Amino acid sequence: MICLADLGAKVSQASIAYTLRSRSLRARQRLRCAKAALALAIVFSVSAGAPTIAAADEGGVSFWLPGLFGSLAAAPQQPGWSLATIYYHDSVSAGADVGRAREFTIGNIPINASANLSARLNSNIDLALVVPTYTFANSFLGGQAALSLMGIYGGVNTSLAGTLSGTLGTPFGAVSFLRSPTISDSVMGFGDLYPMFAVRWNAGINNYMTYITGDIPVGTSDPARLSNIGIGHGAVDGGVGYTYFDPKTGHEISGVLGFTYNTVNPDTQYQNGVDMHFDWGASQFLTKQLQIGVVGYVYNEIGCDSGSGDRVGCFQSRVVGVGPQIGYIIPLGTMQAYINVKGYGEFDAQNRAHGWNAWLTVQLAPAAPSSEPPPAAVRRMYTK
Secondary structure (H helix, E strand, O other): OHHHHHOOOOOOHHHHHHHHHOOOHHHHHHHHHHHHHHHHHHHHHHHHHOOOOOOOHHHHOOOOOOOOOOOOOOOOOOOEEEEEEEEEEEEEEEOHHHHHHHHHHOOOOOOOEEEEEEEEEEEEEEEEEEEEEEEEEEEEOOEEEEEEEEEEEEEEEEEEEEEEEEEEEEOOEEEEEEEOOEEEEEEEEEOOEEEEEEEEEEEOOEEEEEEEEEEEOOOOOOOOOOOOOOOOOOEEEEEEEEEEEEOOOOEEEEEEEEEEEEOOEOOOOEEOOOEEEEEEEEEEEOOOOEEEEEEEEEEEEOOOOEOOOOOOOOOOOEEEEEEEEEEEEEEEOOEEEEEEEEEEEEEEEEOOOEEEEEEEEEEEEEOOOOOOOOOHHHHHHHHO
């Protein structure tokens, strides 16, 4: 359009009135230019200050952190307090599907606009997870009950660059627009709180578990920002797990299947669909202390997103991850430390940022009672 070259010109109310009265070709051109200038002004004003519209699965971000469960997930624990600290690093990127959803979320695409986006989103995440757990000594439903609470602190850095084009509805009709936004931000702060109640049952080399957990949305979250640590809404998650572990051979394999129900985000009026996730691990204990193996996960959103803030449709997310792991147990008298390092490379992603992530876990817990006989001197003392 010729008038796009004059979008920087000021259009006064008088000139608009004159244009509307004029019947000449030149006047009609000025009218089209005024319409485009007004439309572009609406685009930038709405981008700067409009209420945020939610993206599906909150821009491809789920409540469940794939890989949270792994090897020995259903194995019994020792009664008493334990503490796990986890360093988590995630480096991910996404294309136009997630980029467009995030543009909707932060309000960069007006409600009355139809837009296409060719973009790339990149994000780096560094989190510290702290998980105190208390395992009860008394039997619960024939099994072993444990209660834990996970807290998060860390930082997220996200950037989005690309080309945004589309049409904007105005009182003068539809007007085309084109811009190339480059957006980036970062945040440091606390995440949401995640309480969990689990029950484990042991039957020789077979171990079973069930759990229920949820999200208490108290973390750093702003729908107008690309980077967030909290997810901005509540969630309830539950599932079952199994571990095969033979101490004689050192063979171990575990799997945990869970489902997440998400509540409506009150800031964006967006509700994620039901999510399904399966975390698994397989390992071999080379000694009583050294463990090597592989880990993986499958995350798949099986329900459609909904809510008055949904502008991207069903937008089901999916990702698969797999990678290596190594673990080591350090005896510390009546306690023991367990160190585990694992990493995942992600593939088969849909409507979700993906890449790779790494975990460093250090857990301090009561040691298992020794099955070795007491020293000879002690045995003689008891036999006298």
